[in-house]
Amino acid sequence: MPHPPTTHRTEHTITVAAPARRVFDLIADVGRWPETFPPTVHVERVEHTEPADGSAAEERIRIWATANGEVKTWTSRRELDHDRLRVSFRQEVSQPPVAAMGGEWIVEPVDDVRTRIRLLHDFQAVGDDPGNVAWIERAVDRNSGAELDALRTAAERTGDAEDLTLTFEDTVEVPAGIEAAYTFVDRADLWPERLPHVARALLEEDVPGIQTLEMETRAPDGSTHTTRSVRICFPDERIVYKQLHTPALMTAHTGRWLFEEDADGARITSVHTVVLDEKAVTSVLGPDATVADARVFVRDVLGRNSTTTMEHAAAHARDGAPGA
Template sequence: MSSQRVHASERTASVSAPAGVVYGLLADAVRWPLLLPGHLHVERMDFDGVRERLRVWDLPGGERIRSGHVRRILDPRTRTVAFTQEDTARPGAPTTGSWTVEEDGATGSRLTLRREHTLEGLPAGRSARSGADLDRETAELLGRVKETAELWERLDELLLSFEDSVRVPGPAELVYDFLHRIADWPELVPHVEWAEVTEDLPGVQLAVLDGSAGPDGRSRTSRTARLCFPAAERIVFKELRTPEPIAAHSGEWFLVRENDGVRVVCAQQVMLREAGVEAVLGAGTELAEARRQVRMWLGRAGTEVLRLAKWHAQSAVRRLR
């Protein structure tokens, strides 16, 4: 027996942040991978100041990366973001909905997320599961936005971004090949001891690494999602298991072709977890010092990979001569 009906899911939360701050967080979807745990990468395809089209990658349930397109209409006057989400992982018509932010007192706000999904032609049991999944995802997403928005007074101190780069007088293809073959890094990168990589779709990687690049220098296990774009010579990544005092860590490797070679860049973005700063760095450690040390730890690991990519490319060229 089939069911054709619309399942609506709506949740509202009180947020201890001004309405303008909350709306700004919702409008800036490109930053969601750093600010919201479930999102891996967001690319803006089109934007005219009101209407935008996004490509979004996320990891529902923590197991399998999915992607889809989202069309949004932004209305800062009413602080509303209407969206249509084309999700290939969920059968049926696209999910539609809206975010609405209302003032709640002098410094607070009320945030409402409404989502609707048409369950076309699904058996009754599967229809119920799909509706339950929608309810769960709505509640989780609302909670994540609330949690991040309530950091608004400290967010500038908790966020940092930086880049490291090297110039390689050799073919870009060889450099990209090194960065892409993360499964081989235990043999090539000293701080990586072991790797297991799952690539269900070409260029979509889930990598589990054991290594000694943690903040305390001891070996730790990391889990990273990577999206590889060979035509653009980019690899976007987000770490799914972060050490204290890091709450979120994302970035990308990208190549810039130059006349006599290529510049290879590792760009990284970090959000600190303030509660974990003193536990790792000692009592009384301020955020400025935490920022400096995290920049040093991550920059050192990224620079090591950049230099080895350069060596790999130059060695391959020498062997071919």
């Protein structure tokens, strides 16, 4: 008779200088995870149930995240206990080498201004293979450490924390069908020959719909900077992305390209969410620069580049339309 698979357990702990409720809210709000947690690329809430009797809420979420340099995706069920400050989770279908995984966030008040966070995992490896076990342990250890450190940073931000985060969008009308415009944005490997602000681009797509993009972008003064992003593609609908390597002025940058077509026409919208690095403002923009200056600068640079991309995508769609 075969042995049942071995269940392995881990625990990672950190204490932060923030109230427990603030910490719990950051864990509960999966919409903010890509900006808060370095490994998380994108999260979608599939289902959410808030019981009328006040018991724990339940939800299903789909996550795309990096693990040991690879992008993995899975769907998890979560139970959110707002009274006990706990969030349990269990993967519905895991990706190899993970056979099964679950765990719990436990938020414990130390006093009014300090909180202990415990992150528990239990997992089984495909085939109980020692190599698979070691791979999972490395991924869990690396990601748990990164998530707890990032959670501490986010929870301990005070005062002007909201000023450090900005979300904005720009829209360009497309004079033809949306498919060609989508293809233009999807094929970022062709951007150096198509876009004036892109000097170099390396696009990899080992798994259909999951891309990594390393890009060298030109600034108006002729200088360049390199970014590395993971992009999740939903054909002819949207492309969401997260920069894994950001310019010095940002600690996080996520975005979405949205492609819409209805009776009123077709359009592309670019949405950016940025978390500024307050400590880098003066070194990047000058000794007298403020966070407000940084917000204006980032809005201008990112908005200009994405609008240029959308305008070229719209022209590409127009020129490729029948009869053009």
